[in-house]
Amino acid sequence: MAVEQVDTVVVGAGQAGIAMSEHLGKHGISHLVLERSRIAERWRSERWDSLVANGPAWHDRFPGLTFSGDPEVFVGKEGVADYFVAYAEMIDAPVRCGVEVKSVERLSGRAGFRVETSDGVIEARHVVAATGAFQTPIIPKLIPDDAGLMQIHSSAYRNPEQLPDGAVLVVGAGSSGTQIADELRHAGRRVYLSVGPHGRPPRAYRGRDFVWWLGVLGKWDLQSQPGLEHVTIAVSGARGGETIDFRRLAGEGMTLVGRTQTFANGRLTFADDLSDNIRAGDANYLALLDEADAYVERNGLDLPEEPEARRIAADPACMTDPILELDIAEAGIASVIWATGFSADYSWLKVDTFDARGNPLHQRGVSREPGIYFLGLPWQSRRGSSFIWGVWHDAKFLADQIAIQHSYMQYHRAASGQSKPAEPALQD
Structure with missing residues (x-):
């Protein structure tokens, strides 16, 4: 049986893979997008039920298609997934769902890679790893499995009814941890939220x-x-969007603690850094307000002043008298949700372009292994890289690099007097 051949294989059909397909298609480069499940599967099955996008619909999208309805709304997770399905149909993306990539290895003695999949072998000149950085949930090995607690990662959380009766400790106060903790509080649960360093921009x-x-x-x-790249941002689009205010959450009944440190004999300990973390978040918040005010004045914009936005409430008791140790039985804690991020798993990509910790070595997604590219990484080229619109622009850059390689090969074949099929002209 002949081995299937294509210029570029894109691994993953989330926002990164669909964006990559659009730009490769514009260059006329033959490609396949391989997805082990469904398009945008993580939005559907690896997020909680009430999740909405962190940015409004007018912003968190690709340039070629708007969301229907009010552009100021925060679209729910199913709506976001449906958007990417519709986008893939609009650009006629060659997506193959239900195909898992098992390994990628460089071909011996000739250009390209052998891509072994659950549906057979494909040979490709270029491979784009568009699986992103949010692949393997990180759960610190802090609380043993036999501690009598339900422990899940935020990616496995769906709704309050999923958890056993009792109080909940949420570890991690970025967007996911804070939104989950707030949802649990609204559901009547007693909630402890472990707050680490974070940025805290105003919602509006x-x-x-x-x-x-x-x-x-x-x-x-x-x-x-x-x-800076590892500092989480506490922002939410829940309930129409609101600025996350940890003092307000404490005033409404949530108990804040510092970073979770140890567990022994049924007791948790926390770092004495809660106040420092929250005050650093305040400073980040106020600095953005200062820059915004200066921008309004400098550009003569007619935007109403908002002095109340600068009012910082008094510190709650959990800040002035922090909890440094907690007996889980006395506190009634029955479950722990680890909102502690993800690690990447590129074990299938058997090429020399990773550091000792398994992180990709690249410049703007172009790896040190010729022909291998990464897409969807946080800070891949800039702060916006892991956002929906940001990954679209990073994908354009990578597609341009692949097209540049095509132009060099065109010259090589012409200079060598080789016959060649028509190839796309390099686009600006």
Whole structure:
């Protein structure tokens, strides 16, 4: 049986894979998008039921298609997944669902790669790993399995009814952890939220959403800075969008603690850093307001002042008298939700372009292994890279690089007097 051949294999049909397909298609480059499940599967089956996008519909999209309805709404997870299905149909993306990529290895003595899949072998000149960075849930080995607690990652959480009766400890106060903790509190659960370092932008200020402010202030285009790339952002589109205010959450009945440190003999300990973490988040919040005010004045914009946005409430008791140790039985804690992020798994990609920890070595997604590309990584080219619109622009850059390689091969064949099929002209 002849081995199937294609110029580029794109692994993954989430937002990154669909964006990559669009740009490869514009260049006329033959490609396949291989997806082990369904298009945008993680939006459907690896997120909680009430999840909405963190940005409004006018912003969190690709340029070629708008969401139907009010552009200011925060679209639910099923709506986001449906959007990518519709986008793939619109661009006629060559997606094959239900096909798992098992390994990718360089061919011996000739250009390209052997892509072994659950549906056979494909040979490709280029491979784009569009699986992103949110692949393997990270659950710290802190609380043993026999501690009598239900422990799940935030990606496995669906709704409050899923959890046993009792209080809940949510570890991690980024967007996911804070939204889940708040949902549980609204459901009548007693909630402990372990808060680490974070950024805390306003949901909206002076009539504009924070995504607009980050855009006009150039913050989406920030390059990666040591330490900054790992600081989580506490922002939410839940209930129509609201600024996350940890003091308010405490005032409404949530118990805040510092970073979760140890567990022994039924007792948890927490770092004495809660106040520092929250005050650093306040500073981040106020600094953005300062920059926004300066931008309004500098550009003469008619946006109403919002002095109440600068009012910081008094510290709650959990900040002034922090809990540093907690007996889980006395606290009634029956479950722990780890909102502690993800790691990447590229074990299927058997090429030399990873560091000692398994992280991709690349420049803007172009790996040090010729012909291998990465897409959908946080801070791949800038701060906005892991957002829906950001990955679209990163995909364009990678498709352009593949097209550039085509142009060099065109020259090689012409200079060598070889016959060749027609290839697309390099686009700007």
